[in-house]
Every structure is written in structure tokens, then in C-alpha cells.
Amino acid sequence: MADTAPASELVTLEVDGRSVEVAPGSLVWDACERAGVFVPVYCAHKKLEPVAVCRMCLVEVQGMPKLQPACATRVSPGMVVRTATEQVRKFRDSNLEFLLLNHPLDCPVCDRGGECDLQDFTQRYGPGQSRQSITEKVHFNKAVPLSDKIILDQERCILCWRCVRYYEEITGEREIVLQERGVHTLVDTFEHQPLRSEFQGNLPEICPVGALTHAKYRFRARPWDLRRTASICSHCSYGCSVFVDAREDQVARYASSDNPDVDDSWLCDRGRYSFPELNRKDRVLSPEAATAGGRQVVSYQDALGRAAGQLLRVGSDNGGEAIGVIGSDLMTNEEAFLLQWLARDIIGTPHLGHRLLPAPEISPLDFELGIAEIEECDQVVVLGPLPEQLAPVLTLRLFKAGTKRARKILRVEAPFTVAAIRKQVIGEGRVGVVAAESDREAALKLRTALTGAGRRCEVLTLMERVNSRGCQDLGLLPGWLPGYRRAPSPGMELPDILEAAIAGRIKALLVVNPGPDLEADPRLEAALKGAEVTVVVAAFPGVASRNATVLLPGRTIVEKAGTVTNAEGRVQRVRTAVEPKFAFPSDLKILGDLARAMGGELGAQPLAGPVYDLLARAVPAYRGAQAGLRPRWEATA
């Protein structure tokens, strides 16, 4: 709230002798932050309403007889705030002594040690010694499993209420309560029921101490053991920002990183706890080739030469159209762009795809509505449960729009008949329609009907995987060139490519980063066996790698660098958080090297930056969007 008002309306006040201007209604805490003055807080949290229960943030305000909580006191013109007076110092010291009275001496064995506000503030403001004997402490239960994901240590709790308020204000669920009174007050689940929320993984982050911890991170690392990399959750197309905290070559945890335009600070449990899959020990670690003597480990150059030679031979014997190219929506934008270029311009085939579902009439109208813009719509129509199942954090945005912004959320069940939904859409204002990709047609029909009736109406379509949108934007589909331009030749969809390989009409397959859906499809094995040549780039062993005539080791999303595009069309960076166990080139470089070995010239280094420049030339909407922006599709019109 600190600085969005016009300059003429700003409130001027003084904090520790510094003059600051903030928006009317701002908190003294905001003003202190703006002045660059740190005020310690426990119960206050930027995403929660103030309650002022911990008293850690008390400051002097000239003219007021008692210390005031900075987290709950609104600014007024000419206010004079002092945060470092003797009175404030003494109060903080006593407050910390009080908080530590019954706090266990757990720091050496607490998962929060090294990133705990109680440790940090005690060191900075607290008493050097305790006047309480260690034998007099009141004890509560330790290591209570609240679910298979969250562990509660009741005696580490400082009763800040953040966990209770998180449920009330952010998810709308009521799973955690404060029980008993006075010194016996403790946090527990309602009637000792296990936590069921899909968002409980946010609790350890919202808890300022080590009372709530992740079962999966328990005793796994200290903060100083971790290497933190800002990236994107790879588990769905919503594209929440995460910090990937890695210890050596393993991801130790995903932590949230506030992107107000997308996740608003929160992760769903499905995404947060998806990282063990990336730590799998069974990996494709070296290039291999099928030889007369069976499968052999070969050098990278040998594998590349064989892959190029085999694909060229099939192309010259049967034409490029006898080759099918299969990518996946786990690829980065740069990889997707390079793969479609390799397929169309070097191999000469229109048969390429990245998804088993057909994509008939895709268009940028599918993602006109931004995620944060949901809060600006007067009414939001959600078509069935699928959008929230595909991207759980969407539920929190809808809850916020409904409660904090008083927007009308209309959840409708299938069948989605435009006439029936239109009757429920009231008023004159802006309407958002949120749909799963499988219901995009119904969403667009509703849009047409409402815009025809003079309403402003935009659609947000949720897709399945991290880069489903980017692969589509960049033309890794038959019939669509990068930037939603129609291809001259329609080409076969992925399922038809598999069927054609089984029937012997497709003679070679190039498969890059096969996703779980493709690996689970029974047609894949038959298609690979039916083709004469199968060049595979894969991170994990599976059907594709087992049936490759040439196999090259691929990378997981945390081992890659590049960009991905989320459901609303926002281009976001993924960064290398973990180095793979092998020293072979990245998937992007493999594609560039393969193209060159087949006689193609990319005209740029096969690295994320130069390839992004190339793709932005082909798709002008992507120009300048790699800084976390949504491409302006009208620029291509």
C-alpha cells in the first residue's frame, strides 16, 4: 500500500528522523520499510490482516502515551515515529525474554535453525541470559504429525496466530486452532483431525519459527548447506515462482517466492512436494547406440554422427515426411522453437507434435485474461472443477477475489450451455471466464456471446504442463507455425504419428524429452519398434530410451536454463539449479548440434539467450517478454 497513490495524496511522516511519503491508510510498518528502517515482527505478515498479538513491533509515536504496534497503526500526516529509543529497546528485550520462557533449547536440532526469526531477533534485540531455570519450563508435545506432510512441535510455537489466520484468510479452510488458555495455550488441528488442505505446505513458511516443519525436509539440510536458485514450479501450467534449494546434486526443497501476478506467494502441495521425482537416481547417463553387437555406450560425437546419418538416410530414401518429430511440454521455449525448426527446415517433415490431445483451433484469445486480472473482474465464471484441479493455486486467487475484492465467483457445472450461463451473469461490468483446455470451445462461445451483448469478457485457459502454452505459441504442433500462423501443410497429430509408425508409414522417429503421458501410452513402444530409426533424447530410462537406435542423455527441468510460458501467456525464466551427473551438452545444444550434423545452420549459438532472440524474431509478441511479461499478441496482428 506504500506508494500507489498520486503524489498529491501521499501522507508525509517522520521515521527515526527520516521524512517519508506513503499512501493514506498505510501502516507505520510500511512507512518504516519505506524509510529503510527495520522493525521486527512475528504476527504481522504482508499477506494477512494485522492482529497485533505478539507486540514485537512496538514503536514510539510522538503524542501517544504508550508504545504502538507498527503492524496495526495507520499513518497520519506529520506523525513522528521512533523505533530505536531506550523504551522500545527495553520492551523488545523483555518481550523476547517472555517468548523464550518456555521455548525449548532446540536450535541445534531444529529444521528452522539458521532461518528462524526467534533466533535472529533474540540475537539482535534479546537478553543475553535467561532468568528462567531450564527445569521450570512448561513442556508440550514434540514432533506431532499433523499429516504426512507437516510436523508440529507445540513447544516451539510463539502463538503468533499466523497459521490460524492463513487458513481463515488465504484458503478459507479451518484446520488449525488455538486451544486452552494462558501459559497452556497451544496450536493443534481441529479435533485432532489430520490436515487435508491442498495448501498445507505453505504453513512452515508462514510460521516464523520451527513449530511447523515439512516432513519431507526434516533433518535434510541446514540453510547454509543449500544453494538457492530462483525458478518456476514445473508441475503445471500456472507457473508459480519458486526457489529451488539444492544440496549438492539433489533438490532438498521448493520454497515459495512471491510473484504477485501469478502465485501471490503461495504454492500448492502437489507442486511444492513434486521435487523428489527430479532426484531420481535412475537416469540416462551416457550416449548409447544400437549396434550389430547389441546396445553400446558411445561417445557424444559418435552418437550425434549416427543420429544425423540415420535420419538423413531415411529422409533421402523416403522423403522427410517419413520422419516424425516428437517433443513434449516439459521442454523450454528455446528447445521447442529449435525442435520445430529442425523438423520443418532441416528434416523437412510437417509431422511434429508435443501432446497426445489434438489442438484444433488454438488462438491467443484462449489466454487474454491474466491471472491477477481475475481480481479486477466483476464476475468470474469458472467452468467446472477442472481448472482448479489442473492448477490448484488458482483456487486461492479465486478465494481472494471473492473475499478480499468482493468479486462474484460463479462456478458452473457441465454441460456448459451459453444460454444457461448467460442468465447467471449479472450486472454490466467485466467478466472473466476460466476454463480447462478441454472446455476452451465452451469458454470462447461464452466470450463471443457476452462481448456481442456489449460486455467486456476475457478467457483464461488452464493447460496441463509447465510449458504447454509455450510449445503451442512456438509452433511445436502440426499445422501451426510459431506465432499462431497456419502451416502450409497440416501434418499429422502426435497420435497419428504413432499409428503411422506402427503401420510402417513413418520410418524414423526423433523423440525429445518424452513426458509421462507419452511414456504411459501403449502405442509408443509399438511405434518405436515399427520405425527403422529412433533417435531419443531422454533424462530418464523408459520405453523411449529402451527402444532407441541412438540415445542421448537429456536434462530435467531443474538442470535446464531458458524460458517457459505459463497458462496466461507469461514468459518466465527457469534456471539451472542442479548440475547433471554427466558432462554432456544440454538438450538445446544437442538439437543445435544435430541440426548442424544434418547440414543445417541455425545462425546463432544453441544457447538459451541467442535462441530466444531468434524465436522473438519469428514471434514478435515474444520480443522483450523474457523478463517475466505476458507477450503482447496484438503486436503480431
Ligand code: SF4
Ligand atoms: S505454529 Fe507457528 S504460525 Fe502457528 S501460531 Fe505457532 S508460531 Fe505462529
Ligand code: SF4
Ligand atoms: S499451481 Fe501449479 S505451478 Fe503452482 S505450485 Fe501448484 S503445481 Fe506448481
Ligand code: FES
Ligand atoms: S508484529 Fe506487530 S504486534 Fe505482532
